[in-house]
Amino acid sequence: MTFLDELTAALGPERVITDHDLLISYRRDEADLCEAGMPLAVVRPEETAHVAAAVTIAARHGVPVVPQGARTGLAGGANAVDGCLVVSMLAMDRIVDLDTANRVATVQPGVVNAVLARGALAEGLRYPPDPGSWESSTIGGNVATNAGGMCCVKYGVTTEYVLGLEVVLADGRVLRTGRRTPKGVAGYDLTRLFVGSEGTLGIITEITVALRPAAEESLTMVAVFPTTAAAGDAVNRIFAAGLSPSLLELLDRVHLEALEAYRPMGLDTTAAALLLAAVDTGSRAAADLEVIAELARQAGAGEVWQATDATEAAELLQARRLAHPAMEHLALSLYEHGGLIIDDIAVPRTRLAELLDDIVEIAAKHDVPVGVVGHAGDGNLHPNIVVDRADPVSVAAGQRVFDEIMERGLALGGTCTGEHGVGLLKRDWLATELGEVGVDIQRAVKSALDPTNLLNPGKVLR
Amino acid sequence: MTFLDELTAALGPERVITDHDLLISYRRDEADLCEAGMPLAVVRPEETAHVAAAVTIAARHGVPVVPQGARTGLAGGANAVDGCLVVSMLAMDRIVDLDTANRVATVQPGVVNAVLARGALAEGLRYPPDPGSWESSTIGGNVATNAGGMCCVKYGVTTEYVLGLEVVLADGRVLRTGRRTPKGVAGYDLTRLFVGSEGTLGIITEITVALRPAAEESLTMVAVFPTTAAAGDAVNRIFAAGLSPSLLELLDRVHLEALEAYRPMGLDTTAAALLLAAVDTGSRAAADLEVIAELARQAGAGEVWQATDATEAAELLQARRLAHPAMEHLALSLYEHGGLIIDDIAVPRTRLAELLDDIVEIAAKHDVPVGVVGHAGDGNLHPNIVVDRADPVSVAAGQRVFDEIMERGLALGGTCTGEHGVGLLKRDWLATELGEVGVDIQRAVKSALDPTNLLNPGKVLR
Numbered sequence: 029m030t031f032l033d034e035l036t037a038a039l040g041p042e043r044v045i046t047d048h049d050l051l052i053s054y055r056r057d058e059a060d061l062c063e064a065g066m067p068l069a070v071v072r073p074e075e076t077a078h079v080a081a082a083v084t085i086a087a088r089h090g091v092p093v094v095p096q097g098a099r100t101g102l103a104g105g106a107n108a109v110d111g112c113l114v115v116s117m118l119a120m121d122r123i124v125d126l127d128t129a130n131r132v133a134t135v136q137p138g139v140v141n142a143v144l145a146r147g148a149l150a151e152g153l154r155y156p157p158d159p160g161s162w163e164s165s166t167i168g169g170n171v172a173t174n175a176g177g178m179c180c181v182k183y184g185v186t187t188e189y190v191l192g193l194e195v196v197l198a199d200g201r202v203l204r205t206g207r208r209t210p211k212g213v214a215g216y217d218l219t220r221l222f223v224g225s226e227g228t229l230g231i232i233t234e235i236t237v238a239l240r241p242a243a244e245e246s247l248t249m250v251a252v253f254p255t256t257a258a259a260g261d262a263v264n265r266i267f268a269a270g271l272s273p274s275l276l277e278l279l280d281r282v283h284l285e286a287l288e289a290y291r292p293m294g295l296d297t298t299a300a301a302l303l304l305a306a307v308d309t310g311s312r313a314a315a316d317l318e319v320i321a322e323l324a325r326q327a328g329a330g331e332v333w334q335a336t337d338a339t340e341a342a343e344l345l346q347a348r349r350l351a352h353p354a355m356e357h358l359a360l361s362l363y364e365h366g367g368l369i370i371d372d373i374a375v376p377r378t379r380l381a382e383l384l385d386d387i388v389e390i391a392a393k394h395d396v397p398v399g400v401v402g403h404a405g406d407g408n409l410h411p412n413i414v415v416d417r418a419d420p421v422s423v424a425a426g427q428r429v430f431d432e433i434m435e436r437g438l439a440l441g442g443t444c445t446g447e448h449g450v451g452l453l454k455r456d457w458l459a460t461e462l463g464e465v466g467v468d469i470q471r472a473v474k475s476a477l478d479p480t481n482l483l484n485p486g487k488v489l490r
Numbered sequence: 491m492t493f494l495d496e497l498t499a500a501l502g503p504e505r506v507i508t509d510h511d512l513l514i515s516y517r518r519d520e521a522d523l524c525e526a527g528m529p530l531a532v533v534r535p536e537e538t539a540h541v542a543a544a545v546t547i548a549a550r551h552g553v554p555v556v557p558q559g560a561r562t563g564l565a566g567g568a569n570a571v572d573g574c575l576v577v578s579m580l581a582m583d584r585i586v587d588l589d590t591a592n593r594v595a596t597v598q599p600g601v602v603n604a605v606l607a608r609g610a611l612a613e614g615l616r617y618p619p620d621p622g623s624w625e626s627s628t629i630g631g632n633v634a635t636n637a638g639g640m641c642c643v644k645y646g647v648t649t650e651y652v653l654g655l656e657v658v659l660a661d662g663r664v665l666r667t668g669r670r671t672p673k674g675v676a677g678y679d680l681t682r683l684f685v686g687s688e689g690t691l692g693i694i695t696e697i698t699v700a701l702r703p704a705a706e707e708s709l710t711m712v713a714v715f716p717t718t719a720a721a722g723d724a725v726n727r728i729f730a731a732g733l734s735p736s737l738l739e740l741l742d743r744v745h746l747e748a749l750e751a752y753r754p755m756g757l758d759t760t761a762a763a764l765l766l767a768a769v770d771t772g773s774r775a776a777a778d779l780e781v782i783a784e785l786a787r788q789a790g791a792g793e794v795w796q797a798t799d800a801t802e803a804a805e806l807l808q809a810r811r812l813a814h815p816a817m818e819h820l821a822l823s824l825y826e827h828g829g830l831i832i833d834d835i836a837v838p839r840t841r842l843a844e845l846l847d848d849i850v851e852i853a854a855k856h857d858v859p860v861g862v863v864g865h866a867g868d869g870n871l872h873p874n875i876v877v878d879r880a881d882p883v884s885v886a887a888g889q890r891v892f893d894e895i896m897e898r899g900l901a902l903g904g905t906c907t908g909e910h911g912v913g914l915l916k917r918d919w920l921a922t923e924l925g926e927v928g929v930d931i932q933r934a935v936k937s938a939l940d941p942t943n944l945l946n947p948g949k950v951l952r
Contacts, residue, residue, distance in 0.1 A: 129726055129840045152732060174675040185673065187682075188650065203927045209836040211647065211868040212905035213636040213686050214912060215920050215932050215950060220649075220682040224675050241732035264591055270614060270703035311774055374671040378591045406673040443674035450676060458677050465665045469939065470677050476938035477931065488677060 031089040032069060035113070038081040043119075045070040054096065054114045055107065061369055061415075061423065062104030062452040067094070070114040076194060076202060076233040079115060083231065083482075084200030086113045092485050095227040097137065097169025100161040102370050103451030105173060105226040105487050115231060117168050123147055124234065131239045132191060132208055137168020137232050144237075153239040156183040159447070160352070168232050174224030176447025178348075181405030182274045182308075183240075185447060187223040194234035195222055198478040208236055221473070226449055227484040229477045246274050246308035247317045248341035249334040251324035252299035256280070256388075258328035259301035260381025263404050265323040266305070267377065271316060275306035276405030277348050280384060283355065283399045287347060290354035295347065299330060301384070303404060304348055306341065351401045355412045358397065363416035369426050373437040374408040374446030386436040387411055396422075396429045408446035450488045458488065493551040494531060497575070500543040505581075507532040516558065516576045517569065523831055523877075523885065524566030524914040529556070532576040538656060538664060538695040541577060545693065545944075546662030548575045554947050557689040559599065559631025562623035564832050565913030567635060567688040567949050577693060579630050585609055586696065593701045594653060594670055599630020599694050606699075615701040618645040621909070622814070630694050636686030638909025640810075643867030644736045644770075645702075647909060649685040656696035657684055660940040670698055683935070688911055689946040691939045708736050708770035709779045710803035711796040713786035714761040718742070718850075721763035722843025724789035725866050728767070728782055729839065735782065737768035738867030739810050742846060745817065745861045749809060752816035757809065761792060763846070765866060766810055768803065813863045817874045820859065825878035831888050835899040836870040836908030848898040849873055858884075858891045870908035912950045920950065 029037070036044050045051065046069045056064035068091065073079045086093045092112040099106050108114055121138035128151045135144055141155075141162040148155045158177035159165055165175065171193070176185045192206025206212070206219035222229055253259040259278060266273060279287070279302045284295045295302065303324065307316040321332045335341035359366030375383050384400060387409075391398035402409035411433055415426035434444055434457045444450070444457035459467050471489055474481075491499070498506050507513065508531050518526035530553065535541045548555045554574040561568050570576055583600035590613045597606055603617075603624040610617045620639035621627055627637065633655070638647045654668025668674070668681035684691055715721040721740060728735060741749070741764045746757045757764065765786065769778040783794045797803035821828030837845050846862060849871075853860035864871035873895055877888035896906055896919045906912075906919035921929050932951055936943075 127838075129730065130838045131729060132838075174679075176673060176675070180673060184650075185675065187679065188646075197927070197931070201927050203931055204925070205928070207836075207905045208903055209838055209869050209905050209908070211638060211642060211836045211865070211870045211908040213638070213647065213909055214905045214907050214916070214923055215928070216687055216691075216935055217636075217649065217682045217685065218928075218931060218935070220679045221935075223679065225678055229678075241734065267593060268591060272703060312772060374669075374673045376589075376592045376594075376671055403673070407671050408673045441670055443669045443671050443676045445676050446671070446673040447675055454676070461676055463666070465659070465663050466667070466677070466680075469659070469665055469680060472938040473678055473680070473683075473935065476934040 031085065031091055034085045035069065035071065035082060038085060039071055039073065039078050043072050043074065043078065045072070054116060057099040057101035057104060057106040059102050059104040059451060059453055060367065062107055064107040065110035065112065067108040067114045068111045070116055072116050072119045074119050076196065079196045079231050079233050080200045080202055082113065082115055083196050083198065087198065087200060087480070087482055093482055094484050095231045097166035097172065098164050100165040101169065101173055101451060102372065102448045103453040105449050105451030107452060109486060117166065120233065126151060128153060132236055133239055134234060134236045135167050136234060137166060139167050141165050141167060141170055148239050149242060152242050154242050155189065155237060155239055157186045157189060167235055171223050171232055171235055172226050173449035176403070176408065178275050178277060178403065181276050181403060182272050187220055189237045190219055190223050190235060191238055192236040193219050193222055193232055195230035195232050197230050198480065198482045203230065206236065224449065226451060226488050228474060228488050229483065244308045244310040245338055246306040246341060247313045247335055248304065248306040248344045249317055249321055249332060250344050251303050251321070251329035251332045252296050253301045253303065253329050255300045256381045256384040259303055262303060262324045262327035262329065263380060264378055265327055266320055269319060269323060271320060273305045273320065273405055274308040275304065277304040278302065278402045278404035279347065279351055280400040282397060283351050283401055286354040286358040286399055287350060290357045291350055293347060296330065302347065304344060355399050359414045362397070362414060365416055365418035367415055367417045369413040369415060369430055371411040371413065371430055371433060372445050372448035373433060373442055374406060375437055375440045375442035377405070377407040379440040380404060380407055383409060383437060383440055387433055390429055390432045394425050394429050396425050398429060406446065452487060455488065455490050493547065493553055496547045497531065497533065497544060500547060501533055501535065501540050505534050505536065505540065507534070516578060519561040519563035519566060519568040521564050521566040521913060521915055522829065524569055526569040527572035527574065529570040529576045530573045532578055534578050534581045536581050538658065541658045541693050541695050542662045542664055544575065544577055545658050545660065549660065549662060549942070549944055555944055556946050557693045559628040559634065560626050562627040563631065563635055563913060564834065564910045565915040567911050567913030569914060571948060579628065582695065588613060590615060594698055595701055596696060596698045597629050598696060599628060601629045603627055603629060603632055610701050611704060614704050616704045617651065617699060617701055619648045619651060629697055633685050633694055633697055634687065634689050635911040638865070638870065640737050640739060640865065643738050643865060644734050649682055651699045652681055652685050652697060653700055654698040655681050655684055655694055657692035657694050659692050660942065660944045665692065668698065686911065688913060688950050690936060690950050691945065706770045706772040707800055708768040708803060709775045709797055710766065710768040710806045711779055711783055711794060712806050712809070713765050713783070713791035713794040714758050715763045715765065715791050717762045718843045718846040720790035721765055724765060724786045724791065725842060726840055727785040727789055731781060731785060733778060733782060735767045735867055736770040737766065739766040740764065740864045740866035741809065741813055742862040744859060745813050745863055748816040748820040748861055749812060752819045753812055755809060758792065764809065766806060817861050821876045824859070824876060827878055827880035829877055829879045831875040831877060831892055833873040833875060833892055833895060834907050834910040835895060835904055836868060837899055837902045837904035839867070839869040841902040842866060842869055845871060845899060845902055849895055852891055852894045856887050856891050858887050860891060868908065914949060917950065917952050
């Protein structure tokens with residue numbers, strides 16, 4: 029039998045897509061400047077056995093396998109390669125178990141982050157990881173990329189919450205890793221090896237996560253700073269004071285201007301940076317926020333607004349939420365085919381101001397607009413590089429800016445990805461960051477689990 | 491040159507121990523019923539290059555290498571194998587950097603946990619992991635075993651704090667994993683693969699850990715329960731109420747009796763269990779503790795004592811601190827060569843009472859005294875099995891008890907080690923827990939990193 033015949037016989041024709049127009053929609057994630065191939069077929073498994081069958085058949089025929097969630101990734105990690113089998117996990121979207129007494133949930137990978145988060149909340153619990161895409165991205169995709177979000181500064185990234193996994197391996201066997209107990213150290217930590225492995229070591233078919241008590245209501249404030257150094261100083265002062273903000277976000281001047289052009293809010297577009305901070309420390313929250321406001325003023329903030337209730341806090345968060353659409357609006361106001369190269373880099377928290385200044389300098393040198401938004405409390409910045417997609421010269425200039433930012437970030441003791449993952453976008457920078465021994469050992473792990481390079485080939489490692 | 495000549499030439503004679511009487515002291519950790527071999531030599535490296543040289547020379551001569559910290563482990567993971575080279579990391583005991591602004595510390599593996607914890611505290615910071623051995627165990631050993639402790643119920647185990655590592659690999663090359671930034675997801679998470687790998691994948695020569703703000707003062711209470719079910723119910727109620735105690739420990743009746751015989755405190759030895767709870771929620775602590783006390787009463791606690799200040803809290807903690815010496819005292823009061831098999835098992839929090847009852851039943855069936863102390867909030871229990879070391883029949887009975895407890899724990903959805911690691915003690919139970927595919931993949935990872943099985947052979951995996 030041919031590959032497609034076998035696949036259809038095993039999974040049923042209703043779970044196999046070969047229509048060319050439909051296939052096109054499975055080619056890529058949201059890193060739209062990364063290359064994407066054309067899949068031979070897409071399967072939409074509904075249970076682990078379907079995934080195992082699909083991988084086994086693909087292995088026999090030497091057809092590369094690319095797992096996909098909601099394709100909201102920003103590094104090309106879910107992009108098809110030519111002639112591959114895409115395994116779309118979206119139909120495996122069941123919350124298998126929500127165990128409130130033990131504060132754990134077991135879900136299939138296609139469950140959308142917001143569905144789990146709301147399901148937990150209905151039981152007085154919380155699933156903290158909150159990537160920007162949380163309304164559409166899946167837990168499987170979040171786990172595969174080890175996604176971050178705005179709450180990470182206090183609550184950590186996805187991997188902190190993953191207790192155990194079920195994974196279909198490259199040979200079609202089903203592996204269970206980890207545990208369902210709050211604590212456990214039995215054997216090598218394969219769970220966290222699969223978290224962030226971007227589908228290159230196995231296909232995750234079930235996930236057990238830890239839940240936390242529902243968050244207390246948070247209070248929020250905004251401060252604008254005349255210089256990036258002042259904003260960086262404020263961040264340092266907040267941490268030096270022993271505070272743990274539940275959110276500490278930064279918007280740079282380019283973003284402030286873009287926001288004012290998109291939805292005027294009266295933001296000071298002469299400011300160098302805006303910091304948005306929140307605390308969720310219950311009865312202490314108002315006092316903690318007052319301390320943060322005072323530290324911001326001491327660091328040189330021009331204006332400081334404190335929200336006194338949840339409604340005002342939500343209004344202040346708007347500026348952050350609109351950052352991305354505002355930058356897209358800016359790109360489209362500059363070029364008919366304007367677009368963004370969204371970067372992701374993390375440095376030690378104390379080097380934040382230096383990196384911000386470096387980015388301004390690099391952007392000016394190449395005459396490319398770059399707006400920076402970031403999780404300041406984590407030292408994790410997202411430079412948004414504006415390019416004209418229709419103009420190869422503009423795209424090339426954008427890519428030079430991207431590379432120079434990476435170079436400076438690594439020189440400051442940083443890492444090439446804080447939360448978006450490597451995918452196709454960062455492979456060369458990952459190799460630079462890891463060095464020769466690091467790459468060798470990453471390759472050794474890949475070879476041990478996927479000796480024929482069947483799973484998501486060419487991602488993470490070249 | 492012979493192996494020893496090469497070693498001495500490379501590291502200097504002052505760092506190589508071959509004296510038989512000295513070698514004996516490097517044979518084993520504190521799991522004294524596990525087998526231990528006789529090392530050929532011990533080296534005490536003072537820098538990474540010494541470790542790399544020792545491993546390179548050992549690899550060339552086919553001499554197995556066993557890394558050791560303070561040998562406070564409880565699973566035989568640091569025990570010598572016959573003819574091996576022991577690499578004792580105790581002389582690499584420098585805090586390389588304590589970066590208060592970024593809240594990270596970089597240490598050599600021989601730094602004692604308490605030294606790092608006190609160093610951090612002097613800067614207003616905290617290194618949370620607090621294994622019972624914290625005054626003597628090293629950060630390297632804590633990382634190698636992924637050690638837990640009493641604060642884990644709120645603050646997690648060692649792996650949550652490890653950001654990056656330097657590791658000497660089986661071929662003598664030096665690998666750097668992870669990062670120094672608060673956030674980062676670049677490539678496979680090798681850092682957490684090495685954490686808990688018990689020296690079987692590489693020798694850790696430097697560790698970068700995250701620090702937290704210093705803890706707030708904690709308030710403590712004790713409650714005694716007529717039945718294990720009531721104690722388990724209290725634990726469930728505390729979590730269902732959304733509380734996050736900073737400590738939630740349990741002592742069973744055998745421990746209460748042992749404590750009263752060792753240091754009379756007026757404990758109710760007819761009670762089935764004692765729960766010790768602490769909260770460190772600052773201005774809310776007194777109110778939170780009052781809620782916990784009320785939940786304990788609702789669950790059926792006979793007596794509840796609440797500490798009103800830190801001094802009283804410290805007094806209540808005494809009962810927990812004296813648990814181990816009290817059980818050793820019990821063992822020696824029963825047998826001239828009385829000793830303990832210290833077990834470590836974790837189950838879902840809600841199955842705690844069942845496991846406690848099962849242990850009482852198993853102990854009675856074999857007529858072996860078993861006292862249980864545990865991290866109740868984590869579902870992590872340490873049954874202490876009393877045996878007469880001089881009597882093989884008693885030791886065999888103790889081992890049957892050990893095996894039956896493991897069997898029941900796994901049947902309750904548990905794991906064979908909550909925090910002590912696998913070492914020699916739990917290899918067969920690990921294999922049972924992992925299953926065939928799990929063992930295969932663990933072996934594949936081991937082979938990828940240490941193809942000749944040079945490093946700590948026979949530990950974790952047979």
